[in-house]
Amino acid sequence: MPLSRQRSSATPLALAYAALVLYASLYPFSGWRWPPGQDLLTLAALPRTRWFEGFELTSNLLGYLPLGALLCLAARRRGMAALPALLLAAGVSAALSYGTEVLQQFLPRRVPAREDFLLNTGGAAAGALLALLANALGLVGRWQTLRERWFAPESAGALALLALWPVGLLFPAPMPLGLGQVAERLRETVASWLQDVPWADGLHALLASPPPAATPLRPLAEMLVIALGLLSPVLIAYSVMRVGWRRVALALGALALALGGMTLATWLNFGPANALAWLGPTALPGLGLGLLLTLLLAAVPARVATGLGLVALTGLVVGVSQAPSDPYFAQSLQAWEQGRFVRFHGLAQWVGWLWPYAAMAWLLARLGSRPRGG
Numbered sequence: 001m002p003l004s005r006q007r008s009s010a011t012p013l014a015l016a017y018a019a020l021v022l023y024a025s026l027y028p029f030s031g032w033r034w035p036p037g038q039d040l041l042t043l044a045a046l047p048r049t050r051w052f053e054g055f056e057l058t059s060n061l062l063g064y065l066p067l068g069a070l071l072c073l074a075a076r077r078r079g080m081a082a083l084p085a086l087l088l089a090a091g092v093s094a095a096l097s098y099g100t101e102v103l104q105q106f107l108p109r110r111v112p113a114r115e116d117f118l119l120n121t122g123g124a125a126a127g128a129l130l131a132l133l134a135n136a137l138g139l140v141g142r143w144q145t146l147r148e149r150w151f152a153p154e155s156a157g158a159l160a161l162l163a164l165w166p167v168g169l170l171f172p173a174p175m176p177l178g179l180g181q182v183a184e185r186l187r188e189t190v191a192s193w194l195q196d197v198p199w200a201d202g203l204h205a206l207l208a209s210p211p212p213a214a215t216p217l218r219p220l221a222e223m224l225v226i227a228l229g230l231l232s233p234v235l236i237a238y239s240v241m242r243v244g245w246r247r248v249a250l251a252l253g254a255l256a257l258a259l260g261g262m263t264l265a266t267w268l269n270f271g272p273a274n275a276l277a278w279l280g281p282t283a284l285p286g287l288g289l290g291l292l293l294t295l296l297l298a299a300v301p302a303r304v305a306t307g308l309g310l311v312a313l314t315g316l317v318v319g320v321s322q323a324p325s326d327p328y329f330a331q332s333l334q335a336w337e338q339g340r341f342v343r344f345h346g347l348a349q350w351v352g353w354l355w356p357y358a359a360m361a362w363l364l365a366r367l368g369s370r371p372r373g374g
Contacts, residue, residue, distance in 0.1 A: 009163065014067065047105075064127065065127035068128040164351050170348040174323040236362075
């Protein structure tokens with residue numbers, strides 16, 4: 001039986017995941033050239049590979065599984081029948097995989113393969129089948145019932161942001177929960193674009209010159225930024241929740257996710273022995289302050305939580321932009337960008353960079369919308 005037509009968080013999550021897959025498949029976006037000795041027919045046929053590593057096979061198969069599941073769920077939530085939803089999810093995923101494999105032939109640092117396309121398509125089809133199985137077992141209906149109890153009807157965007165927040169924590173940050181530090185990379189990117197533009201010599205020189213060294217944040221300021229890093233997603237949740245005990249439970253869950261995400265990120269970067277090294281002198285007090293603020297604000301109306309969320313996100317972005325990079329941060333970035341982490345580099349990097357700005361845009365749109373009853 002088709003699910004009821006209503007907005008689902010699966011739709012924005014599917015779009016975000018597709019964009020991140022596209023980025024990760026074409027990273028580092030440099031060295032574009034026409035493949036030597038190739039014609040259009042050869043490019044369209046895709047080359048075959050002579051070897052396969054176990055990690056390659058697993059990552060290509062599992063990497064598209066969430067995309068297929070999300071696309072199928074999104075189609076079902078819009079009223080599409082099971083078989084068309086399955087075909088749509090597999091077809092869209094196959095088209096995305098085929099397009100990226102063709103484009104990879106123009107990038108000297110990427111190795112396209114026909115087998116990658118087949119594995120990606122198979123993984124997406126498996127994900128769509130799992131989504132249909134979950135629906136047949138009633139799991140999707142149970143989630144919908146749980147969502148209606150906990151969240152307001154217009155909560156798809158908030159749920160998508162909350163689902164992406166732990167992913168952003170996996171990318172190395174200059175301080176715990178310090179998402180949104182994109183200004184320096186943006187400056188470097190724009191400077192590279194203007195390098196050979198005759199009329200932009202002055203602007204290029206300004207952007208190419210390194211900024212003055214930032215001074216370390218005071219411990220109290222760093223604690224406040226960490227607290228805002230925890231408070232921001234909780235206020236987003238409060239903006240689509242009724243006042244009650246569920247807000248307190250969600251705040252405690254956000255704290256658990258923050259602890260788990262930062263520990264996992266440190267474990268990936270520095271090994272299991274150093275998994276708790278991120279718990280410096282300001283981390284625990286900052287998390288405690290953030291938890292205290294979330295509990296104190298648990299009784300505010302949803303629209304007030306929306307406005308406070310904008311304030312918290314603005315403070316987070318401003319605070320993180322003032323934080324200097326340290327050698328451990330640089331070492332983390334090098335490990336992600338040169339090792340096997342490059343396969344997940346685009347996903348966590350872009351979520352970590354852009355999550356606060358996407359959250360602010362969603363909160364602004366919610367403030368501009370007409371308040372609804374309930």
